[in-house]
Amino acid sequence: MPVFPVESLDDPRIEIYRNLRSTNRTRDLGMMVAESDRVVRRMIDSECEMVSLLVSDRKLEKYTDWIPRDLPVYVLSESDASQLVGFDFHAGLLGCALRPPSPLLDELVDDDRSVQTLVACPGVTDPQNLGVIVRLATAFGADGLLADNTTADPFSRRALRVSTGSALKLPIRHCEDLAADIDRLRREWGFETAGAILDTTAIPLSEVKRPGRLILMLGNETSGLSDELTGLCDHRWTIPMTGLVDSINVSVAAGIFLHTIFEQGRRLEP
Incomplete structure (x- = not known):
């Protein structure tokens, strides 16, 4: 799996994860963000197209066994991740995917x-x-x-x-x-x-x-x-x-x- 250490919170590749507690920009962008390993795994197993994962450096090893090999993984410290997303990042994992289309x-x-x-x-x-x-x-x-x-x-x-x-x-x-x-x-x-x-x-x-x-x-x-x-x-x-x-x-x-x-x-x- 491609792993990318995040060196700056201004990295545009992780913009979708910013201020999740106070905003819902994902709706306007046609994306969705899931938290917790259970929900993220269900997202990966669904028919939705995955975009990326955000993982804390302390939890990366815990999740590597089931992360798809071709899915980009952005890694940063728990404190930096908490600052980025706007809440305590103790679970250490977020996943982003494209929203399913609204059925006819x-x-x-x-x-x-x-x-x-x-x-x-x-x-x-x-x-x-x-x-x-x-x-x-x-x-x-x-x-x-x-x-x-x-x-x-x-x-x-x-x-x-x-x-x-x-x-x-x-x-x-x-x-x-x-x-x-x-x-x-x-x-x-x-x-x-x-x-x-x-x-x-x-x-x-x-x-x-x-x-x-x-x-x-x-x-x-x-x-x-x-x-x-x-x-x-x-x-x-x-x-x-x-x-x-x-x-x-x-x-x-x-x-x-x-x-x-x-x-x-x-x-x-x-």
Whole structure:
């Protein structure tokens, strides 16, 4: 593997790793940065095109066995790396890759399968919440995730870390017009939509019977789904609670919904 000792923090080859804590320039550049050996290894094993690794000199030997031979590795001290990236570089490893392309809408649909689940996350703005949702969606068999301009970046460093790299496995579509995409999925492929709603008129989850092709819609952490998207819901579902609290975290709710529809989906499959 080509190893390049970094002699200056102004080296343009490591610019992509600068100030990762306070900026997300990787999104504009079509790249993504992963941290921790587990997520970086999943990035390497994915179909994404790797760009480089940033490794501390103290940790280089630990990682050499599984670093691809043709992948550029930039090495510097832990203190210099911490100064570069903007946080404690104790893990000693970052990886950079090109982002996967946003799939076309029809690429999310399998014509041979009558049971499919897509998860829409408009307005989920916290990268940690989104990372958990991506991980849960992958664990419970979702076929893809729909994000829009109001959604946190699923390929940001924080979201990738929390999802443990699940965003590299789950097809994630960036929708320029989420409502239009949902409308097309309903009209052309027979999907039905279910909104996670805090409303006494919504159907309790214990009474829900999922349709075969389903879009589960999860809204903003505070305000929920917009009126426009709520109007697109064929079903309105809710999680009954004691009344001692009025809501739960969106990622916690996602886990409850996704497990329920996953179990029902298994029974629907031929």
